[in-house]
Amino acid sequence: MNSSHACTDYELRFNALFAGRRNYAFPCDALGHVDIDSLSERARINYLYARAVMGIELAWPEVRPSLWH
Template identity: 55%
Template sequence: MSQATTTAFQLCFRSLFDGRGFAFPCDRHGRVDLDGLSEQARLNYLYARAMVGRELSVPAIEPVPH
């Protein structure tokens, strides 16, 4: 598959309360490359996973807007 036809995806955790949330690059199956994230992004990802159902919704896989 060529680079031009490749679609990028993000895993989105939306806030249950204030409209804010988190988005992380992922593959089409929702897998996030933790080794490819910065330390702060990795901490945010782990926080988001822990807060599902408390502060954040179940994550959704979405195409990255261009």
């Protein structure tokens, strides 16, 4: 990534559309770009899943300040 900020200042958050379902969050830059190569294999699979079910099981994602930095 070309950003001077680490990819942990923000998160791309996918909220579940239905109660009792899982939410997903991934580190991203301020524009919502996720460095997929830096994700673990499990996180990469979850990220691709979340993108595939947007509008079906998960809401469209939001970029938020990360709670982890």
